[in-house]
Amino acid sequence: MALGATLDHERALKAGDPLPELWHWMYFWPLASTGELGVDGHPRKGTFLPDLGLPRRMWAGGRLRFDRLLEVGSSVSRTSTIEKVEEKAGRSGRLGFVTVKHRFADERGVAIEEEQDLVYRDAYAPGAPAPQPTAAPMDATWQREIAPTEAMLFRYSALTFNSHRxxxxxxxxxxxEGYSNLVVHGPLIATLLIDLVQRHLPLAMVKAFSFRAVRPTLLGNAFFVCGEPGADGKSIELWARDHEGWLTMRARAEMD
Structure with a gap:
């Protein structure tokens, strides 16, 4: 209910109801004590996540496979492993990429398999070149305008126990970190994209979902979540567009 209210899409869920796609991100928090947080508000690296000597860390994207939805009130376990660690050189300096795999299982077995891509970056250097933006498509069949607020960001941070400053x-x-305002959570935008699918196809079952952050979305202006159903009736191309028309996230949903 709390996440539905945050998304302006209230749902009356009860025990036994299917948990909507991506709502499992409200659970399985990394319960680091306050004294174990780094200066950025994240739990310090070097325990589960590796320390690559790069201070900034963000969730860059991911891929999920839904064999079935979890049920409200069920007992669920998560098994997590580090799948891959890579280091590269980019225009803005050193980059590190870590892929984490999660498996979510209940008494019937594994229900969701998920890969999360994390990116590590050097400390912010004033004057560093910004990546060239990409224009977003403007002709979406589905489109919803989102006006982010500090309250929305606070609520989502609280629901996901995200203390990134x-x-x-x-x-x-x-x-x-060199932004001009507060940053809208990438997972929140991904959740709003799959929520767009749920609004237009409330009875559909998403079997797979992938997303990739392209450009930060900042507080202070509205942005748009957009969708274009495929001709095959089974896939939906999704994206987020900022107030200047730039692509900020690209995603794809595959239906049952």
Whole structure:
């Protein structure tokens, strides 16, 4: 109910109901104590996630396979492994990429398999070149305007136990990470994209979902979540577009 209210899509869920896709991100928090947090608000690296000597870390994308939905009130376990660690050189400096695999299982077995792609970056350097933006498609069949607020970001951070300071500490976000405002969570945008599918196809079952962050979405302006159903009737291309028309996230849903 709390996430539905945050998305302006209230749902009356009861025990035994299927948990909507991506709502499992509200659970299985990394319960680091406050004293174990780094200066960015994340749990310090070097325990489960590796420390690559790169201070900034963000969720860059992921892939999910839904064999079935989890049920509200069921007992679920998560098994997590580090699948891959890579380091590369980019225009903005060193980059590290870590892929984490999660398996979510209940008494019937594995229900969801998920891969998360994390990107590690060097400390912010004023004047560093920004990536060239990509224009987003403007002719979506489905489109919803989202006006993010500090309250929305606070709620999503609270629901997912996300203490990364770029989502609530504007001074830190600007001075330490080089953004011009607070940053809208990538997983929140991904959730809004799959929520767009749920709004238009409430009875459909998503079997697979993938997403990739392309450009930060910042507080202060509205953005758009967009969808284009495929001619095959089984796939939907999804994307997020900022107020300037730039692509900020690309995603794809595959239906049963």
């Amino acid at each position: 770029i989502h609530y500490d504007k001074t830190y976000s600007i001075n330490e």
